[in-house]
Amino acid sequence: MVFHLTDPNALTILLQDGEVSGLQVFKDDKWMAVNPHPGAFVINIGDQLQALSNGRCKSVWHRAVVNSGKDRVSVASFLCPANCATIIPATQSGSSSIYRNFTYQEYYKKFWSRNLDQEHCLELFKN
Ligand SMILES: O=C(O)CCC(=O)C(=O)O
Numbered sequence: 066m067v068f069h070l071t072d073p074n075a076l077t078i079l080l081q082d083g084e085v086s087g088l089q090v091f092k093d094d095k096w097m098a099v100n101p102h103p104g105a106f107v108i109n110i111g112d113q114l115q116a117l118s119n120g121r122c123k124s125v126w127h128r129a130v131v132n133s134g135k136d137r138v139s140v141a142s143f144l145c146p147a148n149c150a151t152i153i154p155a156t157q158s159g160s161s162s163i164y165r166n167f168t169y170q171e172y173y174k175k176f177w178s179r180n181l182d183q184e185h186c187l188e189l190f191k192n
């Protein structure tokens with residue numbers, strides 16, 4: 066089984082295997098490969114940046130597909146807010162926030178306690 070998730074944190078820096086592909090993002094209703102570029106990082110926007118930017122930055126569904134022939138290594142570094150940090154969407158004057166204020170701790174608990182094959186976790190934090 067292959068899980069697909071968004072990243073619950075703010076930003077993820079990935080150093081993918083230089084040769085074996087596997088990372089895919091869900092874009093335009095289909096899964097698309099993020100092919101590895103040796104020496105390059107993949108920067109993935111997480112749910113907290115989507116919330117902080119009031120939906121302007123997108124935290125996309127992604128998954129890692131493995132194969133039985135070749136090992137694949139991916140090194141991930143997660144940038145996370147402090148547990149007690151309050152996430153407050155930044156709005157332009159006149160526009161309202163899509164998401165309510167929440168703490169990262171509250172979000173993180175909800176992220177892992179909900180049914181993982183359901184909707185984007187941020188849907189549960191909408192105003
Ligand atoms: O295996 C990968 O390249 C992606 C890993 C990933 O998305 C994650 O750890 O959040």
Ligand SMILES: [Fe+2]
Nearest residue numbers: 071072077127
């Ligand atoms: Fe991820």
